[in-house]
């Protein structure tokens with residue numbers, strides 16, 4: 001290591017000494033051309049010392065100082081062309097030496113602080129790069145965690161989703177059977193009187209229309225599930241939150257029927273569009289809806305009402321979209337208000353306690369806010385505010 005350093009610093013040190021030698025020589029040449037003995041070029045020597053110390057470092061600076069002192073004495077102080085010192089000239093020589101040392105010290109200090117500054121800038125750059133890398137990895141981990149919790153929430157919905165797909169498929173099968181029997185010759189249909197081609201054709205057309213609608217319904221459910229289940233990079237676009245609410249409620253529809261929960265919506269036409277990731281916002285809303293339904297498990301059926309409200313609001317003076325999910329469930333205890341959004345805080349036997357923690361980080365990454373408020377009556381309301389994004393006039 002030490003050897004490598006010596007090899008590295010050797011030529012550089014030599015360069016510094018050469019700079020010292022050259023700059024003092026140059027000073028002498030200029031001095032010989034421009035000045036007479038009375039006007040000794042002290043400032044030129046000081047410049048040479050400063051220049052050498054700046055370029056070549058302290059040792060080269062010392063060399064330039066010694067050379068300057070000797071040259072100054074030899075060429076400019078009586079007796080000239082001799083290194084002997086006349087006692088009358090000692091004060092001038094001393095002042096010059098003092099000035100030279102002073103310049104050397106100041107230049108050295110400046111150089112050191114510049115190097116320190118450079119070093120700090122380099123360290124800062126490395127720190128910033130590290131920070132960026134860490135941030136990138138954090139975002140990746142967060143997205144991964146969000147994806148996993150999304151899958152967990154969807155796991156809870158499996159039975160409902162299966163039912164949601166099965167219903168239209170059963171209708172498709174029934175209508176297909178009807179078509180088949182309508183297409184059979186009348187002789188094969190005991191009890192039916194003569195063929196009525198025109199009305200059969202009308203019935204078949206109607207049944208086929210229903211088959212198409214039911215198939216589209218089933219495919220829409222599968223599409224929504226696939227969209228929510230996929231592991232996709234975060235992709236922000238201008239979203240109408242009414243569509244996000246619609247998609248989530250379509251997924252949770254059968255679950256709400258099974259749990260005897262009535263879901264109501266009140267979505268204002270003025271609800272501003274927001275810039276966001278559709279899947280992530282669906283995930284947040286789905287968790288709030290599922291939490292709301294969970295909270296109402298133990299209340300009488302007729303009181304199980306979940307209200308989703310969407311309206312325009314203002315956050316810090318700028319227009320924002322506000323989504324509220326209000327339930328009439330067990331409500332929030334004062335002491336749990338602070339803990340709701342903590343990771344792994346759950347009161348459910350099979351809960352993971354990640355839903356609200358992930359939801360809050362998603363909403364904050366969208367520049368918004370997610371918080372909870374107790375209702376004046378029974379239950380709780382969870383509120384999301386998101387800054388209005390882009391052109392909201394269209």
Ligand SMILES: Nc1ncnc2c1ncn2[C@@H]1O[C@H](COP(=O)(O)OP(=O)(O)OP(=O)(O)O)[C@@H](O)[C@H]1O
Nearest residue numbers: 291292295331345346347348351352353354355356
């Ligand atoms: N609407 C609500 N009413 C009452 N308590 C609620 C409500 N929403 C959430 N909580 C409380 O907050 C806790 C944390 O909710 P969170 O969604 O983070 O996790 P979880 O629902 O328990 O599990 P999961 O990770 O599966 O979502 C819940 O266990 C519950 O105690």
Ligand SMILES: [Mg+2]
Nearest residue numbers: 287291355356
């Ligand atoms: Mg939850």
